[in-house]
Ligand SMILES: NC(=O)c1ccc[n+]([C@@H]2O[C@H](COP(=O)([O-])OP(=O)(O)OC[C@H]3O[C@@H](n4cnc5c(N)ncnc54)[C@H](O)[C@@H]3O)[C@@H](O)[C@H]2O)c1
């Protein structure tokens with residue numbers, strides 16, 4: 136098949152490359168000249184395991200093409216919209232990129248082509264797209280919703296072997312086009328109407344975010360009653376009705392999806408006069424959870440004025456260089472506003488945009504250098520590189536012994552043996568000095 140993918144961000148790029156790998160002829164179109172130039176030279180604009188090799192493979196097979204404009208006289212069976220849907224002022228999804236893409240596609244797609252959204256869009260967007268196409272005199276295009284469920288860090292595998300495919304369609308021919316497009320993927324398929332498909336995407340992200348905020352609330356109670364949240368998670372997860380995933384307590388969720396999509400779903404509910412009380416609480420709990428190291432540091436130091444704090448991990452999770460809605464950036468901004476001197480270290484992120492700073496902050500790649508003369512350290516992102524440090528060396532480098540493990544991946548006993556003091560989330564603190 137011939138497929139156009141509009142928007143070559145995370146989702147558009149990975150989707151386009153994977154369809155090319157499945158044997159389709161793919162055009163990846165993006166308005167960002169630098170991105171397209173880099174991709175044409177085989178350079179990936181994102182850090183994602185396997186992406187460089189995949190670009191090289193499908194480029195050498197002539198299966199993928201990168202362009203800033205819609206190709207003329209090139210056949211096309213389906214166009215996928217994978218542009219951004221960033222949050223607007225009240226958390227609502229800003230659909231300007233989507234409708235810009237729709238308007239451009241309306242000028243270029245031949246009659247009968249399928250136009251499907253991969254972007255996460257509010258319920259009712261497919262209907263709005265159809266109305267827009269009618270206004271533009273393009274009642275001859277099919278509209279569908281095919282939400283994307285990939286995770287950053289395992290995006291290629293998730294796209295080639297997804298847990299499920301959701302086809303939100305209104306006609307047999309649209310379903311048939313999507314089936315041909317995805318043939319070669321051996322995944323369960325749910326066929327439904329576009330509005331239902333759009334809701335499945337938001338409901339899935341909101342439910343996973345709810346699990347995380349729930350376990351973080353349990354963790355906070357564990358600290359106060361002397362229970363161990365890691366074991367509570369294992370114990371809960373052994374019940375197949377609950378399942379073990381997304382029960383890792385920590386500094387809460389970040390990234391380009393959960394924070395944005397939970398707020399957007401609260402907003403969607405509001406537009407139909409429904410107060411999504413539960414999801415509002417999930418969002419609030421997540422925001423509060425990010426600040427737990429700040430409160431713990433304030434109890435340890437009393438004042439953070441001039442205190443040097445090293446933050447380990449700037450990406451919102453390991454395996455990506457994406458810093459969108461990373462808890463580390465929020466924490467850094469709050470520590471700085473309390474007078475702390477913040478140092479950042481991450482294996483792949485090079486600079487960080489921290490609110491209130493007029494230029495990006497540098498991010499070190501050398502963890503020992505970043506810990507030299509630090510008064511305290513906070514692990515925010517559980518990169519492997521931070522798990523097995525030479526703790527005696529760390530103790531000797533640092534001015535103070537205080538560590539906060541925001542992802543519960545460090546062994547308190549090992550750190551204590553080296554003379555450090557470790558506080559973490561959801562465990563009874565071992566040091567008498569750290570009040571909960
Ligand atoms: N990042 C993820 O892990 C992920 C996973 C599933 C779903 N999603 C959803 O997919 C969508 C895209 O996410 P992303 O992270 O890839 O976004 P992104 O912001 O990284 O990329 C969007 C791209 O679209 C391009 N673009 C914008 N308007 C355009 C236009 N009119 N024509 C051509 N190109 C245009 C931008 O230049 C940019 O490169 C969002 O709705 C997001 O919620 C993201």
Ligand SMILES: O=c1ccn([C@@H]2O[C@H](COP(=O)(O)OP(=O)(O)O[C@H]3O[C@H](CO)[C@@H](O)[C@H](O)[C@H]3O)[C@@H](O)[C@H]2O)c(=O)[nH]1
Pocket residue numbers: 255283284285286287288340343347380381382383384385386387388389390391392393451452
């Ligand atoms: O037990 C857990 C699991 C995750 N997280 C945090 O949750 C966030 C999101 O993690 P993850 O879901 O792995 O990353 P994303 O790449 O943002 O993927 C989510 O968002 C995508 C965009 O919508 C969806 O496609 C995916 O299915 C969905 O998992 C990260 O900050 C994690 O640190 C926790 O705090 N505890």
